[in-house]
Amino acid sequence: MKHERGLRERSDVKADRGTTVCPVDLRTGGFSIFELLYVVMFMSVLLSIALPSVDQRDERRVRMAADQYASAHRLARSMGIQNGGMSEFHVDTANNRYWIEVDTSSTGVMDTIGEVRNASTENPVSLSGTRSLVCFDGRGLPDLNKNNRGDTCEAHNGFVVFTLGAQRDSLEVTALGKVIR
Secondary structure, three states, rough: OOHHHHHHHHHHHHHHOOOOOOOOOOOOOOOOOOHHHHHHHHHHHHHHHHHHHHHHHHHHHHHHHHHHHHHHHHHHHHHHHHHHOOOOEEEHHHHEEEEEEEEEOOOOOOEEEEEEEEEEHHHHOOEEEEEEEEOOOOOOOEEOOOOOOEEEEEOOOOOEEEOOOOEEEEEOOOOOOOOOO
8 A cells, every 4th residue: 555655656746747837837927029019019109199299289389479479569569550659569588578568548658558478488488589679650650769768669670589499480570560470
């Protein structure tokens, strides 16, 4: 009996030695190389879709800043016509700001119309230009005289450039004060 038991144990051992048993089954965890390649390929497709949209977002921001500037410039001109007096369009390129001042009461006191727009607060766009103070008379034409504070109004013809990273947009202001894209 003892002998049979030993044979049985030995035959079991022989049978186990014939088949290789790995202590850790490699198929129960981890990823195959094909699964990893699939994930890498999928991520690269997603990145190729997402990266151009960043450039498009910057382009839209620059265009929007240029459009807002052009609208404010047109408003300054129309406010001069509406009030029949001088209107001023101030541009502070050092701080990326611009605003409109108009004599609404015909007393020579200038009031800020709307808000002081800051191109870098709404969008991280930088503003550069060749003019800092342009004035319109009551007919909407350029006025090169001194304003009430003694500041000299500048000629209207010039350029304004909006920049964000690699994206740029520019506006041209004609001698008559019209904005051209």
